[in-house]
Amino acid sequence: MSQTDAPASPALSASRHWEWQYLDLMRQIRDHGSERVDRTGVGTKAVFGATIRCDLSGGQMPLLSTKRVYWKTATREFLWFLTGDTNIRNLCAQGVEIWTDWPLARYNRETGEALSLADFSARIVADADFAARWGDLGPVYGKQWVDWPVYDPAGDGLFRRRPAGINQVAQVIESLRHNPGSRRHIVEGWNVAELDGMALPPCHKTYQFHVADGRLSGALYQRSADLVLGVPFNLWGAALFIRLLALHCDLEPGELVWMGGDVHLYSNHADLVEAQLARSPSGSAHLDIVRRPDSMFDHQIGDFVVSDYAPQAHLAAPVAV
Template identity: 40%
Template sequence: MKQYLDLCSHILENGTVKEDRTGTGTISVFGYQMRYDLQKGFPLMTTKKTALRLIASELVWFLKGDTSLRTLINDRNPIWDEWGFERWVNSDEYNGPDMTDFGRRSLRDEEFERTYKEEMANYKKRIVEDDEFAAKYGDLGPIYGKQWRSWSSGEGVVDQIKQLIDGIKRNPDSRRHIVTAWNPSEVNDMALPPCHALFQFYVADGKLSCQLYQRSADVFLGVPFNIASYALLVHLIAHECNLEVGDFIHTLGDAHIYLNHMEQVKEQLSRTPKKLPTLKLNTEGKSIFDLTYEDISVEGYDPYPKIKAPIAV
């Protein structure tokens, strides 16, 4: 994962300090590209432990067209909890303790952190147990899964993933193997507008490659997940199309390190990357649309310990 560490160093050496939507502040560069040869191993971060189970669970959720937080909660996947919770505590119906700026406040105030955890636990419990509440405050809006599997157009609904697979099979040399999650007409209804906004597939010599354009990249927390998620997507689409895997090319727009992640990034840069693991898929007799996260695993993964850092909401 030297490519990733080079990105971190590049931002620290060349980045500009900027304000951001969350109020945390970042150091940022604009325009950066990394390339991963998927024949050389699965690019799951080795300089800190990264949870493939969460990555796989989220990707399966996207591929099924799901936008309900209940599914992820039942899968013990907290990736999207804060964005659903934010919608709830900012609603007119919420009458509990003040949760303004809960992400940063919970880091510096132990009493508030306890209150926040209680409110979050109550919120997640209601999502699981109360259908009406889940429908109103547990759906994250028309985010990735909705756009990938049921993009709304004037002529009906478009299943971009099935269209992609059909296109690769029928005309592998096409330059139109594109899926977009950025739907301008619905972006304001999303809990979080898509960061990984558009991707394109390319077939050459029996291998399938993918380039992702990511408009906004949280380099310490988000990008390691994005790399592994799209590498996994390449493997899954390649399986569906009877192709080998090629490269994953990761193109970043605003690539930033949050100012409260600086020490964590420096700790990671002090570590030497280890050998990449091997991806294992239980796909026998299954379409990628039938997989669960339990069908996805890696062998030979020996990372350094995880490094904790706050998420900016």
């Protein structure tokens, strides 16, 4: 390892803007990543195994400043996860289109039509029957988080599904409140039995939470990490998860530890990567949660206010479906 590649000292790391970790990882993949053929056919450069740590004390949030991240969109998606809904209709009605590409691709493929995203989304919102037929994503994220299916023996080798599954988030809240020292504060999205029914198997798959000295920290393991498009949203979502749990368990926010498995840059994001690496982080976004409803599941987008966020110009990139 050359001197320029050597890890920074703890003192230096503490003084650096957290976002340098993200940019350093981007540069590492660009310069040293392995070229791979991926599921989408677009092609990537990737490394295996990476970590980013973010301090959440004092309202700090990991919101990129070297490009604009639409935190309200990410927050609406997170609140949608907490409902357990698996249909994009509610998201589309809010102008959130981050999940629309997958059902649109299926619709165009199976019908032979070529609807635009805007037309497809509008029809999803306007037509409940159309949304039911074409807007469902299968048992993705939120379904596993708050309604993990459970089957009981029904005799003669048969099993009957319980009317309500396991609400992992509610269980973690109870565990944090009553057994904070547990090492089992986990929310898992990787339900092997249901992967084939999902439009996209969970990328941000495993969350674990940890209480020490009245502070709640959380770790996210992300099996597949699109560093340009996905990870900025996933960092925000994981930090928001910690902030909400801390609020409803009367704890202070601690640290987010993000861990990526296959961390990659798509080949069609090369221009964006160069533009972003030419920038330097600035400022420090803070989140205030201005209302505490009785339940973590009852938050609305108006409960969240971000301050001190002045991102540099937006950088657009195509999604690989």
